Amino acid sequence: MSEMKVYCMKNGLNVDSLKSDLIYTDDPTETFNFPSWTVLIRHPEANILFDAAAHKIPERQMVLVLENLKMKKEDEPPARLRQIGLEPEDINLVVLSHMHCDHIGYIDAFPNAKILVSEAEFLYTMRDYGMYKSGVQKDLKYFIEKRPNWELIPGDFETKELVPGVTIYNFGRGHSYGMIGLMLDLPNSGKKFLVGDAIYAAESIGPPLRKPGICLDMENWLRTVRYIQKVAAEENAEIWYGHDLDQFNSLVKSSEGYYD
Numbered sequence: 687m688s689e690m691k692v693y694c695m696k697n698g699l700n701v702d703s704l705k706s707d708l709i710y711t712d713d714p715t716e717t718f719n720f721p722s723w724t725v726l727i728r729h730p731e732a733n734i735l736f737d738a739a740a741h742k743i744p745e746r747q748m749v750l751v752l753e754n755l756k757m758k759k760e761d762e763p764p765a766r767l768r769q770i771g772l773e774p775e776d777i778n779l780v781v782l783s784h785m786h787c788d789h790i791g792y793i794d795a796f797p798n799a800k801i802l803v804s805e806a807e808f809l810y811t812m813r814d815y816g817m818y819k820s821g822v823q824k825d826l827k828y829f830i831e832k833r834p835n836w837e838l839i840p841g842d843f844e845t846k847e848l849v850p851g852v853t854i855y856n857f858g859r860g861h862s863y864g865m866i867g868l869m870l871d872l873p874n875s876g877k878k879f880l881v882g883d884a885i886y887a888a889e890s891i892g893p894p895l896r897k898p899g900i901c902l903d904m905e906n907w908l909r910t911v912r913y914i915q916k917v918a919a920e921e922n923a924e925i926w927y928g929h930d931l932d933q934f935n936s937l938v939k940s941s942e943g944y945y946d
């Protein structure tokens with residue numbers, strides 16, 4: 687097993703979001719707060735970033751996101767890297783769980799990084815862009831001009847080792863067109879299963895199961911949830927949910943330490 691260090695980087699808080707968008711609730715007016723975060727994997731073979739947070743540049747971001755996102759300068763991914771002695775240039779790979787606005791904001795901040803994303807996610811998101819229907823219309827226009835070094839993860843495999851101890855899981859359709867997760871095999875801290883927004887929070891899977899309001903394909907969301915639960919049980923892995931504030935608060939943050 688290669689030696690790696692895993693850092694949970696806090697990239698701000700999304701406040702007063704409508705809870706029913708993410709997790710079923712009896713009260714349609716209920717709001718809640720959820721963390722925006724990224725995971726850095728310092729690995730002997732590559733520095734890997736899982737997701738790239740939301741940014742707060744008005745010209746590129748939706749008004750609703752800007753209004754709800756509390757992100758200090760120190761929360762921005764490049765700042766978080768510098769706090770632990772890395773520069774944005776040191777990132778080799780950015781793995782995107784999907785291409786929603788709170789996950790792709792800083793992909794242009796890492797000049798030497800390859801951006802890995804599900805092929806289906808990329809193709810359908812670009813289709814939506816071409817039809818002026820994307821939720822990240824302004825971001826995509828900006829990124830296309832910046833020419834990121836994209837690498838697409840095909841849908842015909844479910845798992846693939848990225849580097850020793852880090853495995854890509856291709857969940858397919860569900861929350862979005864193509865969802866990606868990572869399994870991290872950590873000798874001391876145990877296995878961590880990063881599932882992104884395939885499961886927003888522990889509350890989503892209950893029991894009882896609480897379906898998200900925003901979901902592209904509910905049938906496949908359910909299939910993915912069952913698959914993740916099965917894999918996590920078989921591998922004895924801890925699931926790290928996409929936006930679970932309670933879980934996030936319990937994790938060691940990059941400013942405090944790391945998992946290894």
Ligand SMILES: [Zn+2]
Nearest residue numbers: 786788883928
């Ligand atoms: Zn999200």
